[in-house]
Amino acid sequence: MDLNPMHQFEVYKIGPEINLNGINISFTNASLFMTISSILILALLFLGTKKKLLIPSKAQLITEMTYTFVAKMINDTAGSSAKDFFPFIFTLFMFVLFCNMVGMIPYSFTVTSHIIVTFVLASIVFIGVTIIGFVKHGIKYLELFVPKGVPFVLLPLIIIIEVISYLSRPVSLSVRLFANMMAGHTMMKVFGGFVISLGLLGGWLPLGFSVALTGLEILVAFLQAYVFAILTCIYLNDALNLHH
Amino acid sequence: MELEAAKMIGAGLAAIALAGAGVGIGLIFGNYLSGAMRNPSAAQKQFPNLLLGFALAEATGLFGLVVALIILFAF
Numbered sequence: 001m002d003l004n005p006m007h008q009f010e011v012y013k014i015g016p017e018i019n020l021n022g023i024n025i026s027f028t029n030a031s032l033f034m035t036i037s038s039i040l041i042l043a044l045l046f047l048g049t050k051k052k053l054l055i056p057s058k059a060q061l062i063t064e065m066t067y068t069f070v071a072k073m074i075n076d077t078a079g080s081s082a083k084d085f086f087p088f089i090f091t092l093f094m095f096v097l098f099c100n101m102v103g104m105i106p107y108s109f110t111v112t113s114h115i116i117v118t119f120v121l122a123s124i125v126f127i128g129v130t131i132i133g134f135v136k137h138g139i140k141y142l143e144l145f146v147p148k149g150v151p152f153v154l155l156p157l158i159i160i161i162e163v164i165s166y167l168s169r170p171v172s173l174s175v176r177l178f179a180n181m182m183a184g185h186t187m188m189k190v191f192g193g194f195v196i197s198l199g200l201l202g203g204w205l206p207l208g209f210s211v212a213l214t215g216l217e218i219l220v221a222f223l224q225a226y227v228f229a230i231l232t233c234i235y236l237n238d239a240l241n242l243h244h
Numbered sequence: 245m246e247l248e249a250a251k252m253i254g255a256g257l258a259a260i261a262l263a264g265a266g267v268g269i270g271l272i273f274g275n276y277l278s279g280a281m282r283n284p285s286a287a288q289k290q291f292p293n294l295l296l297g298f299a300l301a302e303a304t305g306l307f308g309l310v311v312a313l314i315i316l317f318a319f
Contacts, residue, residue: 006317172303175303175306175307176299176300176303178310179303179306179307179309179310180299180302180303180306182313183306183309223295223298223299224299226295226296226299227295227296227299227300230292230296
């Protein structure tokens with residue numbers, strides 16, 4: 001039995017190795033679980049919108065709930081002008097949520113526990129928001145780095161701090177999701193290992209703890225998808241409504 | 245000192261960052277509770293903010309954990 005808690009994050013290729021100009025683009029277990037998550041999202045949305053009933057079926061109910069949830073979140077945090085970005089934020093939220101939730105199934109693989117996946121998602125958000133800000137406000141978008149009501153003497157220092165905090169957005173956004181998922185899954189595996197090593201006599205206590213941890217991890221899986229989406233909305237709000 | 249031992253000590257030290265996260269999460273939930281006790285009708289509206297604050301505070305502690313893991317596995 002493999003008790004190494006880091007073993008679950010191993011990426012291995014499924015099927016033949018594919019090389020494209022020296023870049024390895026083989027189909028791995030990470031790609032497999034991303035595909036599974038995407039297919040699940042598509043299946044849910046397809047089932048939910050196939051028959052539009054007045055008294056909704058379960059799939060339609062879930063679809064409508066997620067739609068209103070994301071629409072309300074965008075409206076509350078980024079204002080009505082962010083309505084155009086609903087498809088992007090909905091896709092982002094659903095993808096992160098389903099990757100986290102599929103990862104909670106035992107013996108599956110958590111795609112979002114790899115920093116490269118979350119960093120790419122965060123980079124798309126960061127670059128996209130910066131482009132939107134410059135397109136909408138032109139060079140005046142740089143006013144974002146100059147908060148109102150700051151004494152003139154402090155201004156150079158404040159601008160440097162604001163620029164650093166702006167540039168660290170993709171890092172904090174991606175590391176938050178990746179660290180939460182990885183720490184949670186490592187912890188669950190460690191407690192699972194305690195159950196095995198303590199055996200039939202003492203293993204019940206960590207087993208109960210594992211069950212509680214699974215509940216917590218499902219909460220965290222939802223919460224991190226929510227936080228990822230809501231922070232995207234907050235960044236979008238900065239770009240769309242400069243200084244409100 | 246052996247490099248391996250120094251790595252272990254460094255990783256352990258990096259995990260101290262989780263103490264700050266514990267204080268932060270406690271503050272968030274404690275203040276939410278005391279606020280909710282004073283004005284229960286406004287509590288439900290602030291629940292998303294509570295979750296957001298919880299996630300942000302927890303993430304700061306996990307940065308420390310990432311540092312520990314980098315020390316242990318990446319070097």
